[in-house]
Amino acid sequence: CRETVPRVMELVSPRLPQRDACVLLSVSPWCHRALAANPKLWEVLDLHEMKKAGERLISALSLARYRHLKVVNLEFAQDIEDRHFLRLKETGAILLEELEFLNLNACQKISDTGIGAATSLCPNLRALSIYWIVGLTDASIEHVVKNCKQIIDLNMSGCKNISDRGIQLVADNYQGLQKLDITRCIKLTDDALQKVLEKCSALESLNMYALSSFTDKAYTKIGYLGNLTFLDLCGAQVTIY
Known part of the structure; x- marks a missing residue:
């Protein structure tokens, strides 16, 4: 049994949702050792929609x-703040x-300060x-480009207070960017x-x-994107010739 349990856990654990694996940790010392020893199982920390997510995050990272x-x-997690x-x-x-x-989707209690720390x-x-x-x-984007030099996927959808300054920082610092979502970033202009x-x-x-502020002046340069495979212009004001 001492040999069987770890072997079974090794086979089963990669198929378990992480929350189920956390429950199994308390079943027995054998289960705990077998699960904790599987590094692949702990490459993801999933606290989405959970309460007291901030304290859970600190506890997990210890x-x-x-x-x-x-x-x-931490998508839609509750009780996660700058502190x-x-x-x-x-x-x-x-x-x-x-x-x-x-x-960090929809973590509304996170401010520019929290983005800087995170x-x-x-x-x-x-x-x-x-x-x-x-x-x-834009201060959040300043923190991101300063702290994280290898971003290739950035979702700023719904960040209504990010302006041209923020998106220009993205353009200047992430020229290898592969995915960008600026849905409803309503302060952005053609420039x-x-x-x-x-x-x-x-x-x-x-x-x-849902961005109607851009004009044909900007859209004509979409042709520069030779690798583009997905483009969402729903709600755009585009002239059809």
Whole structure:
């Protein structure tokens, strides 16, 4: 049995939702050791829609099994605030060097300060999603481009207070960007979009849903995107010739 349980856990655990795996940790010491020893199982920290997500995040990151995280999902999580990321930053003990994707969608209590603290923890981040955090400003983008140099996927959908300054920072710093979502970023103008289209020529996916402020002047430069495979212009004011 001592040999069978770890072997069974090794086979079964990759197919388990992470929350089920966490429950199994308390079944027996054998289960705990077998599950904790499987690094693939702990590459994702899924706290989406959970209550007390901030405290759960801090608690999880104190555990050795989460040292090789690749994904943190806090989408629609409750009770996650700037202070949680600031606490992690101030301890100096947490650096998520292997983290590739951070999902903060709809975490409305996160401000520019929180984005600065969060991105300082993950210098090798590849994808960041800050959908519908309506209080964020260009200062957040300044933090992102300063702290995370390897972003190729950026979702700013619904960030209504990000202006041309923010999107120009994206264009200047992420010329290898592959996916960009600026849905409902209503402060953006033709000048900012043109800069993105000129500099981010590697874009494969561009979502500009519900943006009626752009004109044909900017849209004509979409032709610069030779790798583009997805384009959402629903709601755009485009002249049909």
